[in-house]
Amino acid sequence: MTSARNHGAGDAGEIRSEGGFSPRIAAFLCKWCSYTGADLAGTSRLQYPVSIIPIQVMCSSRVDPVFLIQAFLSGADGVLVGGCHPGDCHYETGNYHARRRFAIVREVFDSMGLESARLRLSWISASEGPKFAQVAAEYTSRIREAGPNPTRRSLFL
Amino acid sequence: MNSIVSRLDASAAVRELLGWLLGEGRTDAVLTPRRLPEDGSCDLALLTAPEGLDRAEPLLPVMTTNAGQALSHLSLSGRRLTAVLKPCELRAFTERVKREQGSFERLLTVSFVCGGVFPLGRVLSDGPDTLAAAALEAARRGETPAGVRETCAACEHFVPTNADVLVSSGEDGCRIHLCTPRAEEALEGFGGERVDTAPDPAGIERVLAARSAARAELYRALPVEGGLDGLIDLFGRCVGCHGCSRVCPICYCLLCDFESAGLEGDLPRFRAALDERGGLRLPSGTILFHLGRMTHMSFSCVGCGMCSDACPAGIPVAAVFGRTGGRTAALFDYVPGRDAEEPVPVTVFREEELDDIG
Numbered sequence: 075m076t077s078a079r080n081h082g083a084g085d086a087g088e089i090r091s092e093g094g095f096s097p098r099i100a101a102f103l104c105k106w107c108s109y110t111g112a113d114l115a116g117t118s119r120l121q122y123p124v125s126i127i128p129i130q131v132m133c134s135s136r137v138d139p140v141f142l143i144q145a146f147l148s149g150a151d152g153v154l155v156g157g158c159h160p161g162d163c164h165y166e167t168g169n170y171h172a173r174r175r176f177a178i179v180r181e182v183f184d185s186m187g188l189e190s191a192r193l194r195l196s197w198i199s200a201s202e203g204p205k206f207a208q209v210a211a212e213y214t215s216r217i218r219e220a221g222p223n224p225t226r227r228s229l230f231l
Numbered sequence: 232m233n234s235i236v237s238r239l240d241a242s243a244a245v246r247e248l249l250g251w252l253l254g255e256g257r258t259d260a261v262l263t264p265r266r267l268p269e270d271g272s273c274d275l276a277l278l279t280a281p282e283g284l285d286r287a288e289p290l291l292p293v294m295t296t297n298a299g300q301a302l303s304h305l306s307l308s309g310r311r312l313t314a315v316l317k318p319c320e321l322r323a324f325t326e327r328v329k330r331e332q333g334s335f336e337r338l339l340t341v342s343f344v345c346g347g348v349f350p351l352g353r354v355l356s357d358g359p360d361t362l363a364a365a366a367l368e369a370a371r372r373g374e375t376p377a378g379v380r381e382t383c384a385a386c387e388h389f390v391p392t393n394a395d396v397l398v399s400s401g402e403d404g405c406r407i408h409l410c411t412p413r414a415e416e417a418l419e420g421f422g423g424e425r426v427d428t429a430p431d432p433a434g435i436e437r438v439l440a441a442r443s444a445a446r447a448e449l450y451r452a453l454p455v456e457g458g459l460d461g462l463i464d465l466f467g468r469c470v471g472c473h474g475c476s477r478v479c480p481i482c483y484c485l486l487c488d489f490e491s492a493g494l495e496g497d498l499p500r501f502r503a504a505l506d507e508r509g510g511l512r513l514p515s516g517t518i519l520f521h522l523g524r525m526t527h528m529s530f531s532c533v534g535c536g537m538c539s540d541a542c543p544a545g546i547p548v549a550a551v552f553g554r555t556g557g558r559t560a561a562l563f564d565y566v567p568g569r570d571a572e573e574p575v576p577v578t579v580f581r582e583e584e585l586d587d588i589g
Contacts, residue, residue, distance in 0.1 A: 139526035140488060140519070147519055148500065149507065160582065160589070170580035175526070177585050178559050178577070182525045185555040187456035197589045224459055229510050 097125045097151035097217040099210075102141060104134045106164035107199045108156025114203030115210075122207040123214040126154070133157070134195075135168035139179035142193055149226030152192050152217040154209075159197040169197070191220060233415065234408045235423040240367055241343060241398050241405040242290035245315060248341070248396075248407065248421065249289065252313055253281045257417050258339060262302055262314040264291040266359050273359040275301060277312075289315040289341070290398075291359055292366035292376065294348045297535050299323030300480035303333040313339040313417075317348065318391040319535040322568020323480035325393065326531045329575050330483050339417050342394035344430055346376050347383025351540050370400040373434045375441065382536035382549040385446035390435055392569050399430040406430070450554045453547065465551065466521050468544035471514030475538035475548045481528045481567075488527075489520050521548075525555050530576050531567040532556035 103109035109130045115122060127150075131137055134157025145153045155176060157169040176195045183190035196209045237244040245263075252258045265276045266288045275295050278284060299320035306312060306324075316324060321342050327333040346369055349362045369376035375384055391397055395414040399406050406428060409415050454464050473489065476482040504511040529552055538548035560567060562585075563576040 138488070140523040143519055143522045143526070147522075148503070157589075167580065170582065171577065173585050173588050174563070174577055174580055176588055177562050178530065179526045180588075181559045181562055182522060182529065182555055185455065185558050186522070187458040187461055189458070195588050227508055228459060228463075229508050229512055 095218060095222055096123075097214055097222075098127060098149075099125045099152035099154055099213065099217060100145040100150040101126045101128050101154040101156060102131050102134070102137045103128050103154075103156040103198075104136075104158060104164075104169075105130055105132050107158035107162065108134075108196070108206065110200035111156070111198040111202045111206040114200065115206045116203075118203045120203055120207040122210040125151075125214045125217070126210045133163070133165050133168040134172035135165070135175070137172060137175070139175050139182075142179050146188075146192060146223070147225050149223055150192075151220070151223045151226075152194065152213060154213060155193075155195045156198045156206075156209075157195070159199055162199060189220065189223075192217065192223060232408045232410060232427065232429050234406045234426050234428045235418070235421065236404070236406060236426055237423060238404040241370070241400045242288055242363065242367070244405050244407060245289035245341060245343075245398055246284055246287050248418070249287065249313060249315070250281045250284050251421055252339075252417065253279070253284070255420070257311075258313040259310040260312055261287075262298060262305070262312060262316075263287045263289045264293060264295070264298075264315070266291065271355070271358045273354060277305065288359065288363060290343060290363075290366070292346060292348045292362050292379065293351070293354055293359060294320070294535065294537065294540075295351065295354075296478065297323050297480040297537050299325075299327065299533075299535075300478075302338075303327040303480075303483075306333045306335075306338050309337065311337045311339075313341060315341045316391075316394070317535075318342055318345050318388055318394075319386070319533040319568075320480070321391050321394055322388065322533040323535060325568040325571050326481055326533065326575070327483060328571050329573075332483050335571065339396070339413060340394045341396040341398065342391035343398040344370075344400065344435070345383075345386075345389045345391075346370050346374075347379030347386065347389070348536070349376075349378060350380055353378065367400075371402055373431075373438065375438060380536040380540065380549070381449055381547070382534045382539065382553055385442060385449045385550075385553075386534055387439060387442050387446060388534070388568075389438065389442070390430065393571065397430070401431070449550050453550055453554060455551060455554065462518050462522075466518050466546060468546055469514075469517040469521070470544055471517050471520070472543065473520070474541040474543065476520075476524060478537040478541045479528065480535060480537070481531045481533065482524070489516075489523065521551075525552060525559075529556035530559040530563070530565055532560075533568050 163169040395411045397408040536549040
């Protein structure tokens, strides 16, 4: 299987900043809370890292675990799911289901020796622009410490 | 428990019972494994006539298809069915019922203390009769037959928990335990000495200890937890046939996400792979498929072992999924197939739980 593990050429996808490695984080944000929170961070002119790649979903429970795995295997250095705080879901209970699914995908990662620290779920409400910026900064810094996702260059995947 | 004493071996006793149920008109059809002597093979059959039962071998230690999966939609036909199910098949069926793809309403389930099934390859090399004899001999000694599927030798759920009729083997024949009012009613008037007894707990404990040890060893020896390289070692042989999911009784989706054109023909992903990775291994997406399937169904995995038997590349799918499934089910204290009233973990939630997430 050694040949399958050969890394491909080039590092076209890697975004470099003055500090070296700049992570790419796929962020699945629910339309009603977290995406609006991200918007608020922007309109409030809060600074947060460029690493976050927002993807709007109608609800955090729309995020099938396969989305997270797909993002991870495609080379995302981190994968973030953002939803409404428990009790505040626009669809009443979607985020509770999202939490269970997240627990399952995290356990699958742990059971197979994959880095579950590259997955994160955060509750960010529409009024929490500062929290969004804070989560983005914290998570980016943690992922930067973890380094680039090795899946990014693995030819096999 | 009200039980019927039989001097016949368990398979013959169940055959007699099925014949009686059909003859008395207590059931419309019976689902049972069957020998096919003319070609040294066997199958699973749904039979309506008592004379068709000649070749039925209800306790045949072979699983050609998971009968729980086969029964799933049949059980919604409105007919009164009697099904002989191995414990994992009953558990699989129970999981299907929870997903509204099966019903216990008009069903009489007959299950038994299971010694395990032999890999399908052994059917052709040894013949079903040899395997049945080996299983019967092991059952008399209260042991697990040598050479059964590795997940069977490591199975801790070999005593069914929610069968109507439960059959246990002993040195001098078998006992047919009537576990539910439905069983009492269906077998009212069926001959034989009645006693008040339950399967021998000491014997079950002994087998359970051996199975648990085998389970720990099976999981210990798996090349998992090796991260990305481990995944490649484990699933690198996958040919992408999806056979493991086709034969899986828990993979209940009528339209599978992994069969969709969106995944198979994901051109932007191919282009990205060519640009960023310098190539693409084909068939692609095999690791996504296995990890994805784990997140979708592992907590309901009953460990029947069909997936490993179906795998043309010899990947120990059942052991890997059983191991991860044990962990995902444990998150919610869930035991798949134990009880039809126990909800599937992803369909319910508690407001206060998993507080390290979010």
